[in-house]
Amino acid sequence: MGLTMKATTIYDVAKEAGVSIASVSNAINGKGNIGKKKRDEIFKVMERLQYQPSVIASALMGKKTFTLGLLIPDVSNPFFAEIARSVEDLAHHAGYSVIVCSTDNQDERVEKYIRLLEQKSVDGIMIGTGVENTEILLQLAEKSVPIIMIAREVSSMPVHSVLTDDFKGGTLAAEHLLQLGHRRLAVLSENFKVSSSVERVRGFKFALFEAGVAIEPEDVVSCVSTIRDGRRAAEELIRRDDGPTALFCCNDLLAIGALQAAKEAGVRVPEELSVIGFDNTILSTVTNPMLTTIAQPMEQMVKLAFDLLVGQSEREDAIKQRIVMQPELIVRESTGKPQ
Amino acid sequence: MGLTMKATTIYDVAKEAGVSIASVSNAINGKGNIGKKKRDEIFKVMERLQYQPSVIASALMGKKTFTLGLLIPDVSNPFFAEIARSVEDLAHHAGYSVIVCSTDNQDERVEKYIRLLEQKSVDGIMIGTGVENTEILLQLAEKSVPIIMIAREVSSMPVHSVLTDDFKGGTLAAEHLLQLGHRRLAVLSENFKVSSSVERVRGFKFALFEAGVAIEPEDVVSCVSTIRDGRRAAEELIRRDDGPTALFCCNDLLAIGALQAAKEAGVRVPEELSVIGFDNTILSTVTNPMLTTIAQPMEQMVKLAFDLLVGQSEREDAIKQRIVMQPELIVRESTGKPQ
DNA sequence: CTGAAAGCGCTTACAG
DNA sequence: CTGAAAGCGCTTACAG
Numbered sequence: 091m092g093l094t095m096k097a098t099t100i101y102d103v104a105k106e107a108g109v110s111i112a113s114v115s116n117a118i119n120g121k122g123n124i125g126k127k128k129r130d131e132i133f134k135v136m137e138r139l140q141y142q143p144s145v146i147a148s149a150l151m152g153k154k155t156f157t158l159g160l161l162i163p164d165v166s167n168p169f170f171a172e173i174a175r176s177v178e179d180l181a182h183h184a185g186y187s188v189i190v191c192s193t194d195n196q197d198e199r200v201e202k203y204i205r206l207l208e209q210k211s212v213d214g215i216m217i218g219t220g221v222e223n224t225e226i227l228l229q230l231a232e233k234s235v236p237i238i239m240i241a242r243e244v245s246s247m248p249v250h251s252v253l254t255d256d257f258k259g260g261t262l263a264a265e266h267l268l269q270l271g272h273r274r275l276a277v278l279s280e281n282f283k284v285s286s287s288v289e290r291v292r293g294f295k296f297a298l299f300e301a302g303v304a305i306e307p308e309d310v311v312s313c314v315s316t317i318r319d320g321r322r323a324a325e326e327l328i329r330r331d332d333g334p335t336a337l338f339c340c341n342d343l344l345a346i347g348a349l350q351a352a353k354e355a356g357v358r359v360p361e362e363l364s365v366i367g368f369d370n371t372i373l374s375t376v377t378n379p380m381l382t383t384i385a386q387p388m389e390q391m392v393k394l395a396f397d398l399l400v401g402q403s404e405r406e407d408a409i410k411q412r413i414v415m416q417p418e419l420i421v422r423e424s425t426g427k428p429q
Numbered sequence: 430m431g432l433t434m435k436a437t438t439i440y441d442v443a444k445e446a447g448v449s450i451a452s453v454s455n456a457i458n459g460k461g462n463i464g465k466k467k468r469d470e471i472f473k474v475m476e477r478l479q480y481q482p483s484v485i486a487s488a489l490m491g492k493k494t495f496t497l498g499l500l501i502p503d504v505s506n507p508f509f510a511e512i513a514r515s516v517e518d519l520a521h522h523a524g525y526s527v528i529v530c531s532t533d534n535q536d537e538r539v540e541k542y543i544r545l546l547e548q549k550s551v552d553g554i555m556i557g558t559g560v561e562n563t564e565i566l567l568q569l570a571e572k573s574v575p576i577i578m579i580a581r582e583v584s585s586m587p588v589h590s591v592l593t594d595d596f597k598g599g600t601l602a603a604e605h606l607l608q609l610g611h612r613r614l615a616v617l618s619e620n621f622k623v624s625s626s627v628e629r630v631r632g633f634k635f636a637l638f639e640a641g642v643a644i645e646p647e648d649v650v651s652c653v654s655t656i657r658d659g660r661r662a663a664e665e666l667i668r669r670d671d672g673p674t675a676l677f678c679c680n681d682l683l684a685i686g687a688l689q690a691a692k693e694a695g696v697r698v699p700e701e702l703s704v705i706g707f708d709n710t711i712l713s714t715v716t717n718p719m720l721t722t723i724a725q726p727m728e729q730m731v732k733l734a735f736d737l738l739v740g741q742s743e744r745e746d747a748i749k750q751r752i753v754m755q756p757e758l759i760v761r762e763s764t765g766k767p768q
Numbered sequence: 769c770t771g772a773a774a775g776c777g778c779t780t781a782c783a784g
Numbered sequence: 785c786t787g788a789a790a791g792c793g794c795t796t797a798c799a800g
Binding site: 438439440450451454455458460482483485486487488489490491492 | 792793794795796
Binding site for chain 1: 791
């Protein structure tokens, strides 16, 4: 004890079993034709020696690393944490591990992470964060590193993507509010660089436009995606004379900030202010009132994305898919008729 | 285009620069004495060829993989998501990537994950989940795979660990409630296999004992760590005649379940029922009323754990540290005097 | 200061 | 059916 021993290698088991390393390798990988007796013996020895093949070594021979990269803005954000969990489960099931990379939506970080993942020879990268510098995606494609975008889009790039119809999502939110009778609406959007948020706002405005309801540029305020900033923005909106009776927030975090601002200002939700979020995270079930929000079918999206990603290594599809899923309105307690 | 090219290797840059691969390697690693001129030339070529050394290959030569494993019960649980983010930031800063593994507290999963991480030659494993089968930790130690336990303990094992004084945390919760005047208390605990939870309950009971306040075995009910189960357990407690006026929940998820149960039953918090959680997750700031809870100094803990973990590969410390941090009571809105 | 060579732990033709 | 040998992309003594 106390001594540390070198890990057992394929040589150890070959010697112990009295065969060549090639035979051991073949036995493990079910290749070549090995006599049943020999094979059984080899497995027995592997067991006894607690042999575990080195992924590193086999990867160097061009086999897979069984490791995937996942780029998201922030794992500690419940929305992305839930994505990460789904990805992990599928990956684990298929024998893969996943390296989680939080980018904070900083392009420099996504670039750094992608390079790192490349150097580690991951078998694929799932990207759920914005990427400004599309050059890097091109390079990845050239080196044929499988990529897939999830819940985010990057225009005119040759990559698979699976996303929600965010425009439709914005539309759904608007229609719900309109139907309740709201006419003075405002929105808390994310940074304009976040493609999904831009679409949500576009959809929202479009529905208002169709209904003949006006919304001024100063009624959509851009936020960083935190509760705190949502709160700050909502406070400002609430303070305005003739402020909105309903607020569309581009994600649940912002909506929660709005809820807090309302509580602070003594504005009752939904009686005096309706608030609707986006993403249907666990957070939306925890607030009081519970948050009305727009749900994305995340589990399904992750499943599709995962299969596409892992499948890419096998088939070499020249044509890139763009799968669009439908969002759904989840009515809870934070929206109601205006007084 | 459309053609995929092989990645450039050290041979390519050596040839291009008119030197040996050894020189390229030395230049990269700052080893040996290379003439400044040659070195500059080499770097220029690397740049031009966009050369990125293969981590796989260098790992096979016994260098680090710069990859760490993180075992936690569930990334989608905000408490662990926050840990994951802290670990990731430190890791990234130090040039490491982290593979996140959600174990759902299932021993079979931790074992499977650990084997996987071993095969991938990670440089260390941070464990924030319970591990029943300590045999596997012993094996890891034998192979000198650096390990560290965080926020969890495994008795009498030769591993570093950094944790919160959970007993003290339970004590803090009890004292707060006692001081407010509560005499009929109950607790929602996690599975008895979760060492931290067991300690919290022990601390809680001990403080009651010292204060001469009785608590019956049926007043501490064991839950799985979900909002739903916390709700279920709290409902049951609330329904009892002569139910508790205050509830200590071993984590925020359970506390939120309790909040929901109270709301459902028309029981006002904190007027008719005080609820206190544990962990001080983002969730505790989002509920209404906001949750009184016990905070662990997670950032510091992760920092200590990380340094110890990464340090282990360098120094070979025979003696294992056990660092215990102090918890802190965070009073918010969910606790008050009993009516 | 620089390069030839061995070797890390595997896989894969290829020859027998 | 089985094994010797080459090679994956690096690093590290070692000789010059």
